[in-house]
Amino acid sequence: NAGVTQTPKFQVLKTGQSMTLQCAQDMNHEYMSWYRQDPGMGLRLIHYSVGAGITDQGEVPNGYNVSRSTTEDFPLRLLSAAPSQTSVYFCASSLRQGSLPTNTGELFFGEGSRLTVL
Amino acid sequence: GNSVTQMEGPVTLSEEAFLTINCTYTATGYPSLFWYVQYPGEGLQLLLKATKADDKGSNKGFEATYRKETTSFHLEKGSVQVSDSAVYFCALSDRSGYNKLIFGAGTRLAVHP
Numbered sequence: 001n002a003g004v005t006q007t008p009k010f011q012v013l014k015t016g017q018s019m020t021l022q023c024a025q026d027m028n029h030e031y032m033s034w035y036r037q038d039p040g041m042g043l044r045l046i047h048y049s050v051g052a053g054i055t056d057q058g059e060v061p062n063g064y065n066v067s068r069s070t071t072e073d074f075p076l077r078l079l080s081a082a083p084s085q086t087s088v089y090f091c092a093s094s095l096r097q098g099s100l101p102t103n104t105g106e107l108f109f110g111e112g113s114r115l116t117v118l
Numbered sequence: 119g120n121s122v123t124q125m126e127g128p129v130t131l132s133e134e135a136f137l138t139i140n141c142t143y144t145a146t147g148y149p150s151l152f153w154y155v156q157y158p159g160e161g162l163q164l165l166l167k168a169t170k171a172d173d174k175g176s177n178k179g180f181e182a183t184y185r186k187e188t189t190s191f192h193l194e195k196g197s198v199q200v201s202d203s204a205v206y207f208c209a210l211s212d213r214s215g216y217n218k219l220i221f222g223a224g225t226r227l228a229v230h231p
Contacts, residue, residue, distance in 0.1 A: 004161075031217060042122075042207060042221040043162075058218070090161055094217040107154075107217045109161030 002026050006091050006110035013081045013117045021076040021113050023091030029108070031094045032074040033058070034066065036087040037112070043090065049074055050096075081117045089113045120145040124208050124222035131198055131229050139193040139225045141182075141208035149210040151175075151184055151191040152219065156205045165193075165206070198229045 007022045025032065033048035035058075045058030049068040063085060065077040074093075078085060092107040125140040143149065150169045154162040166175030171186035180195045191208060208222040 033218070035221075040223055042124075042223040043219075045218060045220075048218055092162075092217075106164045106167075107162075107219060109163065111159075111161045 004091055004093055004108050004110040006089075006113050008113060009111065010114050011116070013078075013115065015082060015117060017081050018077070018079050019081065020078075021089055021091075021115070023074045023076065023110060024072050025093040025108070026072065027093065027108065028071060029093035030071070030096050032068065033092050033107075034064070034074070034076045035090045035092065036060065037090060038087050046076065083117045085115065086117045087115060089115060120149065120210060120212055120220050122208050122210055122220055122222035124225050126223075127226040129225060129227045131227070133200055133229055133231050134197045135229075137193070137195040137198045137202075137227070139206055139208075139227070141191045141193065141222060143189050143191065143208075143210050145189075145210055145212065147212070149212055151182070152209040152211070153180070153182055153191070153193050154207045154209060154221075156207065156224070158204070162207060198227070200229050200231055203227055203229045
């Protein structure tokens with residue numbers, strides 16, 4: 001069972017470079033989201049999607065773009081990386097709350113992608 | 119806006135000690151409350167949850183009770199083990215239909231033999 005898969009696990013960028021963090025889930029979850037984790041600040045929501053073709057901003061969206069062309073994939077794009085974007089990024093997915101009797105409302109997380117911007 | 123406040127860590131305990139990690143929240147309406155755990159080098163995984171006032175979530179010996187009157191959801195365990203060493207996150211969901219969780223800053227727990 002793959003669950004939520006993120007790539008790459010580690011990446012070093014120079015200021016101004018662009019890159020895409022990949023996220024894929026094989027659980028047919030409607031909801032997908034991206035968080036960043038910084039020391040002392042917990043996890044902060046960057047962008048989320050409630051289904052293919054639908055995305056919205058979270059708490060800290062500036063500097064990031066997303067798209068959701070399929071149910072399975074939710075890539076996060078950094079168009080011009082900045083040192084302030086050095087962080088650990090987590091992708092997460094879930095079913096819609098209440099969509100199934102057994103749905104606990106649980107978010108399923110990937111293992112994270114550690115990004116360093118020099 | 120909605121927010122979650124956790125006690126600062128790290129928390130350092132000896133094996134078999136009693137654990138409490140405090141969590142309080144600010145929210146409109148009636149959020150669902152969660153505790154997630156992150157083991158070293160891994161993503162977060164759900165530890166327990168509660169969806170309404172006075173509910174008690176429990177799992178792996180951990181417990182937390184949804185206290186609406188004190189807006190709290192403190193995590194407790196009667197006897198910790200070395201394997202419980204991890205970072206613990208309190209979180210809330212605003213019942214929008216999707217799990218757009220708001221997390222606390224996390225509390226690191228270190229348990230020594």
